[in-house]
Amino acid sequence: MASQAVEQQFDPWTVALKIHELAEVGSSEFKSAELLKQVLKSVGFSVVDGYQGIPTSFWAEKTVGKGGPAIAFLAEYDALLGIGHACGHNLIASAAVFSAIEASKKIRDGRIVVIGTPDEEGTGQYSGSKIIIANKGGFKGIDLVLGSHPSAEWSVGKNSLAVQDVEVVFHGTAAHASASPEKGKSALDAAVLTFTAVDMMRKHLKRDANPVIHGVLREGGQASNVTPDRAVLVYGIRSSDLGYHAEMLEKFRKIVEGCSMATGTTYDLKLIGPLFTTGRVNRPLANNIRQRLVDRGVDIPTVEESERTLAKGSTDFANVSQVVPAQELSFQIAPKGTPWHSKLSLEAAVSGEAKKKLAVVIEVLSDTAEEFASNESLRKSIAEDFSRKE
Numbered sequence: 001m002a003s004q005a006v007e008q009q010f011d012p013w014t015v016a017l018k019i020h021e022l023a024e025v026g027s028s029e030f031k032s033a034e035l036l037k038q039v040l041k042s043v044g045f046s047v048v049d050g051y052q053g054i055p056t057s058f059w060a061e062k063t064v065g066k067g068g069p070a071i072a073f074l075a076e077y078d079a080l081l082g083i084g085h086a087c088g089h090n091l092i093a094s095a096a097v098f099s100a101i102e103a104s105k106k107i108r109d110g111r112i113v114v115i116g117t118p119d120e121e122g123t124g125q126y127s128g129s130k131i132i133i134a135n136k137g138g139f140k141g142i143d144l145v146l147g148s149h150p151s152a153e154w155s156v157g158k159n160s161l162a163v164q165d166v167e168v169v170f171h172g173t174a175a176h177a178s179a180s181p182e183k184g185k186s187a188l189d190a191a192v193l194t195f196t197a198v199d200m201m202r203k204h205l206k207r208d209a210n211p212v213i214h215g216v217l218r219e220g221g222q223a224s225n226v227t228p229d230r231a232v233l234v235y236g237i238r239s240s241d242l243g244y245h246a247e248m249l250e251k252f253r254k255i256v257e258g259c260s261m262a263t264g265t266t267y268d269l270k271l272i273g274p275l276f277t278t279g280r281v282n283r284p285l286a287n288n289i290r291q292r293l294v295d296r297g298v299d300i301p302t303v304e305e306s307e308r309t310l311a312k313g314s315t316d317f318a319n320v321s322q323v324v325p326a327q328e329l330s331f332q333i334a335p336k337g338t339p340w341h342s343k344l345s346l347e348a349a350v351s352g353e354a355k356k357k358l359a360v361v362i363e364v365l366s367d368t369a370e371e372f373a374s375n376e377s378l379r380k381s382i383a384e385d386f387s388r389k390e
Contacts, residue, residue: 010039012098012362013355019077019090020350026078027124029056033116036075036097040114043101051115052138054126058116060100065109069143069379071369072113073100074130074317076120086346087121088150088333091354095148095361102366110373113142120316122165127273130316134323135274144285144372144382145326147317148361150349152338154293155330157286157303160279161212161238162245163314165272168194168256172265174229184227188220190263191231197255198235210240210311211248234272240311242278279318281307284381285327288371292364313340325386329365331357 019032033056037047040060051057075096076089100114115138117130126132133139170191175184198213205211215235221228237252239245253269260267286303293300301309320326334348348354372378 010042012094012358015039015097016090016094016354016358017350019093020085023079023084024077025081025123026119026121027056027126029077029118032056032077032093033058033118036077036093036114036116039097040100043104045100045112045114052133052136054118054129054132056116056118056126057129057133058114060114060116062100062104062112063110064104064107064112067111068107068109069373070111070113070141071103071144071146071372072115072139072142073097073103073365074115074117074145074147074320076117078119078121078123080121080341081123083341083343084346085349086341086343088345088349088354089120090349091150091333091358092148095358095365098362099146099365099369102362103369106366106370107373110369112369117316122273128276128316128319131274131276131319134319139320139324142324143379144369145320145324146365146368147326147328148365149315149317149328149330150333150354150357151330152332152334152336152340152345153330154298154300154332155306155309156290156293156300156327157281157283157306158309158330159240159281159307159311160276160318161210161240161311161314162242162278162318163236163238163276164245164249166235166237166249166252167270167272168233168235169268170231170233170260170263170265171267172227172229172231172263175227177225177227181227185229185264186227187231187263187265188228190259190265190267191217191220191233193259193262194233194256197259198252201251201255205248206241206244208241209244210238211244212236212238213248213252238314240278274316276314276316277319277322278311279315280321280326280386282321282325282327282382282385284378284385285325285368288378289327289329289364289368292367293360296360296364298360325382329361331361333357
């Protein structure tokens with residue numbers, strides 16, 4: 001009876017709605033993390049706070065039967081700055097927690113883990129927490145990682161882009177723009193010149209490396225009659241080719257250096273957060289998940305078709321896939337073509353469609369976990385695919 005009462009109090013949709021309402025940005029998701037931990041504790045999971053030194057991360061675990069393969073579900077719960085859960089991380093969090101709870105009921109022998117992985121959007125101090133956790137060996141002992149992400153279409157096996165955010169601060173010399181312009185050195189000129197040069201560079205990048213560069217001018221001066229002595233640029237540099245991504249970063253550095261020299265300014269360049277790498281598709285695992293969806297009537301591309309799709313986004317889940325067999329499922333909660341990180345996707349994350357699809361994801365991921373725990377042949381094929389050379 002107690003367990004039934006808990007499930008009525010903490011159902012997947014109620015939790016998803018509450019996290020959507022909290023809308024806490026990355027590295028500050030204290031209330032969201034506390035809610036998820038409370039749910040897991042209520043059904044017998046042991047919980048460790050501040051996993052790997054990240055304040056809003058956690059590790060929750062439950063052993064069933066005699067123990068066995070360790071299966072981890074990753075929960076994201078950070079919102080986008082200024083708009084809220086327009087990426088649908090409220091659904092990711094609920095899916096992870098309740099997939100784990102359902103798996104603990106279905107699995108005869110195994111270890112079920114939920115890892116709270118904050119700040120996927122790269123907002124705060126612990127940007128890309130999965131990368132931090134992976135680099136510290138935080139996935140050691142885990143045999144399988146499962147995740148999900150809402151989208152405007154169904155897919156499993158889609159590739160992701162490597163991305164590195166970069167901040168450039170130009171330092172110039174302030175002067176009266178009319179009385180003594182010759183004494184000024186404009187940091188804004190350096191920033192504008194950099195913008196122009198980066199736009200020119202785009203024409204000469206490898207098209208098959210899927211290069212993407214986007215930036216903003218965060219600071220550029222205060223008064224029109226004062227030569228700006230400080231300007232700040234922030235860029236995101238992406239590519240589906242990790243080796244070429246390093247070349248792009250070096251080209252960008254040279255542009256900044258040249259524009260600094262041309263304007264007589266100095267600069268500071270720093271990387272913001274860790275490198276989000278490209279992902280690995282585990283084909284036996286991806287096909288297993290896809291077949292479960294097909295059996296439920298979901299119209300979803302083949303894994304091969306998804307792999308051939310042009311990579312558009314980046315995620316720190318990709319870094320996890322490099323260190324442990326892992327697969328993320330994208331599930332449709334909005335019409336195809338819906339722009340993500342928008343008001344439309346924000347509304348979709350609390351829609352009736354999202355509620356229905358959340359239930360499907362929980363069922364599919366928990367069933368996948370159950371088969372992995374009980375089917376040695378599946379575990380072997382997944383491990384062999386993970387060991388293959390890319």
